Amino acid sequence: MKGKVFFVLLFLMMNSYIGSAQQSMSDYSYIQVPETFEFLKGKDQHQVNSLTKFLFNKYGFNAYFENELPNVRKCDGLYAVVEGQPGFIYTRITVIVKDCNGVELFRSQEGKSKFKEYKKAYHQAVRRAFESFEELGVQQKEINLDDSSSTATTKNSEPVSEEITNTTSKEIVAAKGNMPTAKFSSYTYQGSSFLLRKTAAGYTLSQEVTGADELVLVGKLTMLKDGVQYTDSMGSMHEAFFDSDKNLSIKLPAGTKKFVLVKN
Structure with missing residues (x-):
C-alpha cells in the first residue's frame, strides 16, 4: 500500500514539475544557445551547437546564437547549457535551461549514444536528451525588442540582395x-x-x-x-x-x- 502511495505522489510531482516548466519557459521570449560548448574544442564543432539550436526551435522555443540576437532585454530570455561527456562505451549529453540569474529551470534526461564516430554520437545523444522537451509543449511568445535603445537595427538582420x-x-x-x-x-x-x-x-x-x-x-x-x-x-x-x-x-x-x- 505504501508503495502505491509513493508512486502516485511521484506521478503527481512529475506532472506538476512538467506543467510548471512548460508555463515558466513559455513566459520567456527567446533562448540563447552558445556557439561553443565547454566539452568541445571549437565553435560549433560537429555541428552540435547548430543541432541544439534547431531542436530548441522545433520544440517551441525562439532560439538564437548570441551574435544573432535582436535588441532584447537580457532577462526576457533563457540560456541553454549543454553538458557533454564522451566515454569509452557511451557518449552522454544533458541539456539545461537557466534564467538570466543562473537559476536552473529545467534539466533534460541524459541522452546516450554508443556510436564511436564523434559527430554521430553527439547528434544522437543530443536528440535523445531533447526527447524530454517534446512532452513539455513549450510555446514561447513573440520576442520583445528593447525600446530603451535608440537603435532599431537587429544583430541577426542581413543585407537583402x-x-x-x-x-x-x-x-x-x-x-x-x-x-x-x-x-x-x-x-x-x-x-x-x-x-x-x-x-x-x-x-x-x-x-x-x-x-x-x-x-x-x-x-x-x-x-x-x-x-x-x-x-x-x-x-x-x-x-x-x-x-x-x-x-x-x-x-x-x-x-x-x-x-x-x-x-x-
Whole structure:
C-alpha cells in the first residue's frame, strides 16, 4: 500500500514539475544557445551547437546564437547549457535551461549514444536528451525588442540582395514581405522536418534525417530580380515562392512541393 502511495505522489510531482516548466519557459521570449560548448574544442564543432539550436526551435522555443540576437532585454530570455561527456562505451549529453540569474529551470534526461564516430554520437545523444522537451509543449511568445535603445537595427538582420532592394516591381516587393526574417525557420513536408537558414544571398534548406541523426542540405534559395530560384543538391534549378503565411512552394516537374512553416 505504501508503495502505491509513493508512486502516485511521484506521478503527481512529475506532472506538476512538467506543467510548471512548460508555463515558466513559455513566459520567456527567446533562448540563447552558445556557439561553443565547454566539452568541445571549437565553435560549433560537429555541428552540435547548430543541432541544439534547431531542436530548441522545433520544440517551441525562439532560439538564437548570441551574435544573432535582436535588441532584447537580457532577462526576457533563457540560456541553454549543454553538458557533454564522451566515454569509452557511451557518449552522454544533458541539456539545461537557466534564467538570466543562473537559476536552473529545467534539466533534460541524459541522452546516450554508443556510436564511436564523434559527430554521430553527439547528434544522437543530443536528440535523445531533447526527447524530454517534446512532452513539455513549450510555446514561447513573440520576442520583445528593447525600446530603451535608440537603435532599431537587429544583430541577426542581413543585407537583402541589391537586385531586390533596387527593384520597383510591386510583385517582388510583395514577395519580399512574405519571406521569413528569422535566422532559422522550421518547416514540414509530408511528415518530415526541414530547417530553412537565412543567408546573405537567400536561404539554405536542410532536412532533419532522424535515422542519420543529422541535418542534410537539400538545396538553396536565391533571391533574384524576378522571383525566387531554388537549386537542389544536384544543381537543378526550379522556380519557388513564399505565400502570405510564409509557406514555401517549389515548382518541380513532378508537381509543386509545399513546405509548411512551423509556427511557435
